[in-house]
Amino acid sequence: MSVAFSSARPRSKGEVTQQTIQKMLDENHHLIQCIMDYQSKGKTAECTQYQQILHRNLVYLATIADSNQNMQSLLPAPPTPNMGSMGPGGIGQSGGSGPLHSQSNLNDTMAPGLPPTSMMQSQMSNGPSHAPMQQQAGQTQSAGTSSTSLSLPATTHGSASGYSHPMPPSSQGSMIQGPGPGYGSSSSSSTSSRSNLNMQSNTVSMMHQQSATPHYPSSQTGGGQQQYQGQQAAMGMLGQSGQGNSMMSQRPMGTYRPTQQGHGEYSYQQSSYGEQGYERSFDESSQHYYEGGNSQYSQQQPQYQQGSGQQQPFSQQQYPSQQGYSGQPQGYGPGQGASSQYPQYQQDQGQQYSSYRSSQAASGAQTQRPYAYQQGQYGNYQQNEVNCSWLIGLRSHLAAQRKTTGIRNVTTSSALCAKPRGNSQKKELSEKKLTRHFVDHRNVKLLAGAGGKGACTFHSEPRKEWGGPDGGNGGDGGNIIIKVERQVKSLAQVTPVYKGDDGDSGGSKNCYGRNASTTYIAVPVGTVVKEHGKTVADLSQHGQEYVAVFGGAGGKGNRFFLSNENRAPMTATPGERGQERVLQLELRTMAHAGLVGFPNAGKSSLLRAISNARPAVAAYPFTTLNPHVGIVKYRDHEQVAVADIPGIIRGAHLNRGLGISFLRHIERCRFLLFVLDLSSPEPWTQLQHLRFELDQYEPGLSHRPHAIVANKMDLPGARGNIEALRGHVAQRVIPVSALTGQNTEELIIHLRELYDAYLQTQGQGSGEDKPTRW
Ligand SMILES: Nc1nc2c(ncn2[C@@H]2O[C@H](COP(=O)(O)OP(=O)(O)OP(=O)(O)O)[C@@H](O)[C@H]2O)c(=O)[nH]1
Ligand SMILES: [Mg+2]
Known part of the structure; x- marks a missing residue:
């Protein structure tokens, strides 16, 4: 630790006087106002x-404080009655003997002009209790052990010989390393952190001082309390560093700052930073820098508390988050009965630290300190009260301003900062929009690209004037291919005319023209390509391609016509024209079962009841204007596709209603479900009309495997019609209510039976195209 201070000292650049520091404080004040x-x-x-x-200024001030604090070792012990028996100092720091203490070295380099007083020492230092320890350490070191903290053995702090507290090593060591199970730092980790102390010693010291400072206070009287508050404020100003405070006022002195403990705290501090997820940059980190000190302070306290078995319950109450300490060894009892000693101080302390820390924790920690300094000793700190107050104000100001201005205040990766998104569930398209986007029939004119023309050129160069013909051939024109894309759901994007690209012309120097690229027309699965009413392609599988028109071949260049008879052909042919066709594209919905019925029979309602499809349902005819396909899933993961077909009325084959154009979608259905409205009179007549219309569209279509679904069984009169219907038809009748879901299970089971029967016929090689498995 001493090495860390030494490394920081050069930053002070010469003699540091009280005027210099005051000047810097004034500058800070000005900065705050700005x-x-x-x-x-x-x-x-x-x-x-x-x-x-x-x-930067604050850190610098803290650095100076650090570098000067070791004057403490030269100073007489503060008048602390508890010193010998309790407290960290009482802990015995006998170890001054340890090589860890560099107090003697620091004394040599102590800044001149700093008035070391016992009072200041006591104020700055962590306490009187440490003074003896440091003295002893100094003496011991002068006896020959002048090694610096760099020579710290790679052991735990508690066991370090240089920091041999008289107390059981386990107590101090466990506190420093800490942490215990709750913080999980091991001896190795604390050791490794020590290596960083050269860089961070200021931080350590500041934080440590902060933690140490509150111990003095033992605010016992009201007047002294006020003085002490000033002192506390100064601490808050300088990164809540007690050293900084003492520096400002009195040029002070070494705080109580057992080096190893500082290390240990520092190492713990590092881990705590990591735990807090430090991702803020400079100015923000400065805040946490002090906060860290604070937290360290609050964390350090429990260590002491735990050292005293009597205080443990109290500490647990105050630091519920630090229960990891509960297993710490005890017997390091500086704070016996201290909690009742500083009730007022607790309150003040809490107020001071309330802006950035849980005041209760801090105050609770304070109470553990037995160092009963007299308030009169802090009289010199009164002059800093103003500075203290405004710096305390600064911190709260800065914290508040950061929040208001958003300066490096939050991380945008936080979920809380994410831009709120609306409901991701898209609104269902209305039937009108669906109809507009659903096109199941297109006439397209396809013009393939023409071939590029051949070139007629002759080679010529110096001394080779007659190099011969070198005209290249033209490139071929582009084909037009109709390709099935699974993602495409309708023929809406198919345009009426397609023109293929022409091939490039040939060039000189025997350069051939480039072939034109192919033009693809994406169509949905189930598209039938017809020409003059005759099916030329049935594209029922994803990825299938049909070359609708071929591009023209490219022309020949004059090089092509070179022969022995004609050494200088002047002939070059143009490219051929591309093929031209007019095709009809029809989309036939791919489904296993088709719902066929009159308008308002409840087809869409039924599809919603048995599948995940969501076709529009309304109490007016022709609600459904284009097919919807739903999937009925079974436990064995089999899936049956059911298509909701627009309603059919009597005379549909004469183009009444919506006509029968949509019946093409039924063509691919392997079995049909006739949906009848059982609430209507004589529902069997509906079945007759439906069959008639289907047969008008395609003879024999009504004879496909089918079932009769008697819908709206929940309505009055439907039950009476069901028996009459069964008397008129020989097929199976399944009474259901799409509205209430009544008996839909029977329909689903029967659907599976039809499906299985269909698969069996497929297995026997019926020769029919197998519908796409959804
Ligand atoms: N009470 C009752 N009403 C039903 C039942 N099924 C459907 N409906 C109602 O009948 C009306 C028409 O239902 P849809 O499902 O749109 O009938 P649709 O056959 O699809 O009609 P189109 O699309 O025009 O051919 C709606 O008001 C439904 O609420 C049922 O089982 N019971
Ligand atoms: Mg409908």
Whole structure:
């Protein structure tokens, strides 16, 4: 630790006087005002700049404080009655003997002009209880052990010889390393953290001092309390560093700062930073820098508390989050009965730290300190009260301003910062829009690309004037291919005319023209290509292609006509024209079963009841204007596709109603479900008309495997019709209610029976195309 201080000392650049520090404090004050001004004006960039400068100053001040604190070792022990028996100092720091203490070295390099007083020492240091320890350490080191903290053995702090507290090593060591199970730092980790101390010693010291400072206070009297508050504020100003405070006021002195403990705390501090997910940058980190000190402070306290078995329940209450300490060894009892000693201080402390820390934790920690310093000793700190207050204000200001201005305040990766999105569930398209986008018939004119013309050129170059013909051939024209794409659901995107690309012309130097690229027309699965009413292609599988028109061949260049008879052919042919066709594209819905019925029979309702499809349902005819396909799933993962076909009325084959154009969708259905409205009179007549219309569209279509679904059984009169219907038809009748879902299970089971029967016929090689398995 001492090495860390030594490394920081050069930064002070010469003699540091109280005037210098005061000047810097004034500068900080000015900076704060500027920051607030800019903040109010909304100039965040300037704000950030000034905040960084301020942070730098604060760190610098803390560094000076660190470098000067070791004067403590020269100073007499503070008048603490508890010192010998309790507290960290009482803990015995006998170890001054340890090589870890570099107090003697630091004394040599102590800044001149700093008035070391016992009072200051006591104020700054962590306490009187440490003073003896440090003295002892100094003595021991002068006896020859002048090694620095760099020579710390790679052992735990508690066991380090240089920091041999008289107490059981386990107590201090466990506290420093910490952490215990709750923090999980091991001795190796604490050791490794030590290696970083050179860089972070200031931080350590500041944080440590912060934690140490509150111990003095033992605010016993009201007047002294006020003084102490000033002192506390100063601490808050300088990164809540007690050292900084002492520096400002009195040039002070070494705080109580057992080096190893500082290391240990530091190492713990590092881990705590990691746990807190530090992702803020400079100005933000500065805040946490102090907060870290604070937290460290609050974490350190429990260690002491736990050292005293009597305080343990209290500490647990105050630090519920640090239950990992509960298993710490005890017997390090500085704070016996201290909690009742500083009730007022607790309150004040809580107020001071309330802006960035749980005041209760801090105050609770304070109460563990037995160091009963007299308030009179802090009289010199009164002069800093103003500075303290405004720096305390600064912190709260900065914290508040960061929040208001959003300067590096949050991480955008947080879910809380994510842009709120609306309901991801898209609104269902209305039937009208669906109809507009659903096209199941197209006439297309296809013109393949023409071939490129051949070139007629002759080679010529110096000394080779007659190089012969070198005209290249033209490229072939582009084909047009109709290709099935699974993603395409209708023929809406098919345009009336397609023109293939022409091939490039040939060039000189025997350059051939480039062949034109192929033009693809994407169509949905189930598209039938017809020409003059005759089916030329049935595209029922994804990826199937049909070359509708071929591009023209490219022309020949004059090089092609070179012969012995004609050494200089002047002939070059143009490219051929591409093929031209007019085709009809028809989409036939691919489904296993088709729902056929009159309008308002409840087809769409039934499909909704037995599948996941969501066709529109309304109490008016021709609600459904294009087919919808739903999938009925079974436990054995078999799936049956059911298509909802627009309603058919009597005379549909004469183009009444919607006509029978949509009946093409039934063509691919392997079995049919005739849906009858049982609430209507004589429902069997509906079945007769439906069959008639189907046969008008395609003879024999009504004789496909089918079932009769008697819908709307929930309505009155339907039950009477069911028996009459059964008397008129020989096929199976399944009474259901699509509205209530009544008996839909029987329909689903029967659907599976039809499906299985269909599969069996397929297995026997009926020769029919197998519908796409959904
Ligand atoms: N009470 C009762 N009403 C039903 C039942 N099934 C359908 N409906 C009603 O009948 C009306 C027509 O239902 P749809 O499912 O749109 O009939 P559809 O056969 O698809 O009609 P189109 O699409 O025009 O051919 C709606 O008001 C439904 O609520 C049923 O089982 N019981
Ligand atoms: Mg419908």
